[in-house]
Amino acid sequence: MYSILTMSTKKNVLDLHPYLRQTLDLIADKWVVAVLYVLSQNTRRYGELQREIGDISQRMLTRTLRDLERNGLVSRKVYLVVPPMVEYSLTPLGKTLNQVLKELCDWSTENFHDVEAARLSHDNSEQNRS
Amino acid sequence: MYSILTMSTKKNVLDLHPYLRQTLDLIADKWVVAVLYVLSQNTRRYGELQREIGDISQRMLTRTLRDLERNGLVSRKVYLVVPPMVEYSLTPLGKTLNQVLKELCDWSTENFHDVEAARLSHDNSEQNRS
DNA sequence: TGCTATACATACATATTTGTATGTATAGTA
DNA sequence: TACTATACATACAAATATGTATGTATAGCA
Numbered sequence: 001m002y003s004i005l006t007m008s009t010k011k012n013v014l015d016l017h018p019y020l021r022q023t024l025d026l027i028a029d030k031w032v033v034a035v036l037y038v039l040s041q042n043t044r045r046y047g048e049l050q051r052e053i054g055d056i057s058q059r060m061l062t063r064t065l066r067d068l069e070r071n072g073l074v075s076r077k078v079y080l081v082v083p084p085m086v087e088y089s090l091t092p093l094g095k096t097l098n099q100v101l102k103e104l105c106d107w108s109t110e111n112f113h114d115v116e117a118a119r120l121s122h123d124n125s126e127q128n129r130s
Numbered sequence: 131m132y133s134i135l136t137m138s139t140k141k142n143v144l145d146l147h148p149y150l151r152q153t154l155d156l157i158a159d160k161w162v163v164a165v166l167y168v169l170s171q172n173t174r175r176y177g178e179l180q181r182e183i184g185d186i187s188q189r190m191l192t193r194t195l196r197d198l199e200r201n202g203l204v205s206r207k208v209y210l211v212v213p214p215m216v217e218y219s220l221t222p223l224g225k226t227l228n229q230v231l232k233e234l235c236d237w238s239t240e241n242f243h244d245v246e247a248a249r250l251s252h253d254n255s256e257q258n259r260s
Numbered sequence: 261t262g263c264t265a266t267a268c269a270t271a272c273a274t275a276t277t278t279g280t281a282t283g284t285a286t287a288g289t290a
Numbered sequence: 291t292a293c294t295a296t297a298c299a300t301a302c303a304a305a306t307a308t309g310t311a312t313g314t315a316t317a318g319c320a
Contacts, residue, residue, distance in 0.1 A: 019238035020163065020231075026245070028158030030308075033150065046267055057309055062268060072248025082317040083266035093244050100237045101150075107230045108149035114223050115156070118202025160278075176297055187279055192298060212287040213296035 026071060026097075031056055031064040033101060036090070039074065040098050043089040073097060156201060156227075161186055161194040163231060166220070169204065170228050173219040203227060 027033060034053045038044060044052070050061055065088060068074035073094035079085040090098065157163060164183045168174060174182070180191055195218060198204035203224035209215040220228065 017235050017239070019242035020235045022245075023234060023238035023242060024158060024163060028154060033154060047265095058268080059270090059310080060308065063308095070249055070252045071245050072252075073245075078267095081266095082315085083264085084268080084315085086267065093241060093248070096241060097237065100234055103233050104153060104230055105147050105150045107227065108153035109147070111223060111226060112149035112153060115152075115201050115203075118223070119200055122200045122202075177295095188298080189280080189300090190278065193278095208297095211296095212285085213294085214285090214298080216297065 026073075027101065029064070031060055032068065035061075035064050035068060036073070036094065036098055036101065039088060039090045039094070043087050046086050046088070049088065068094070156203075157231065159194070161190055162198065165191075165194050165198065166203070166224065166228055166231065169218060169220045169224070173217050176216050176218070179218065198224070 027036075031053070034056070035049060038049055038052050046061070046065075049065075050056060050058060053061070056064075065074060065076070069076050072091055074088055075091050077087045077089070079087070157166075161183070164186070165179060168179055168182050176191070176195075179195075180186060180188060183191070186194075195204060195206070199206050202221055204218055205221050207217045207219070209217070
């Protein structure tokens with residue numbers, strides 16, 4: 001990623017690592033990480049996910065799961081019973097992504113207090129009052 | 131992150147690692163990564179950033195830089211000359227975050243073709259046609 | 261017969277993010 | 291005098307993401 005030279009002719013920096021942008025789009029939305037997190041522990045049913053995540057609307061849970069499935073990160077297993085039963089679990093690919101998320105989580109644990117401190121001092125300085 | 135037990139009483143999974151959510155909010159927007167990436171190479175002036183990123187609007191560049199500054203990831207140095215000159219660079223904190231982004235980038239380089247393959251097979255299967 | 265449980269779909273409303281167009285300031289230069 | 295370069299600010303419009311409310315299907319049970 002960070003070995004780069006001049007770039008006079010190209011249009012967009014992210015052309016250089018096109019997948020990073022798409023990967024960020026993958027994980028950046030409001031619910032993906034929560035779902036991946038819960039599934040990292042175990043297979044879950046739809047209703048279990050909803051209860052454990054807590055404040056996710058059912059529309060968003062469905063959309064998030066569909067996206068994750070389409071992207072090969074989560075697999076869906078339907079049991080033909082009544083009432084319906086569907087189990088979700090991480091794919092091997094999903095598990096590798098979870099590893100990376102763990103690194104991000106570690107960074108945030110170690111460094112986020114610095115971010116908060118920066119915010120405080122910024123918001124308290126004279127120049128940045130509104 | 132991923133060592134967890136039962137969670138019958140809490141509301142939201144992400145309460146368990148509150149900073150992850152906020153860190154994701156930090157980096158998840160459309161332009162932050164591009165800016166961090168360009169600055170990882172060197173200090174840049176406002177106009178240089180704009181040219182190198184390419185398709186960012188000036189409003190978004192300004193907002194992104196202000197956010198990054200507020201969060202302590204980027205520092206801003208103003209030279210009192212006419213026409214104005216302002217230099218942006220990464221803070222030490224910003225550099226550590228860039229490390230993590232690099233891991234994400236590595237993941238995407240290694241694995242994103244799997245994601246694309248999953249998408250193709252998903253979109254081509256009978257069940258998922260619209 | 262009517263009600264329950266489960267896993268959704270869908271129309272519509274609202275909120276948040278991003279983009280576009282235009283304006284501001286000032287020293288130097290033609 | 292008018293025009294340039296640079297780094298913004300701001301009002302407004304458009305696009306995208308998210309939430310809410312309601313509907314669907316079916317076996318079993320009271």
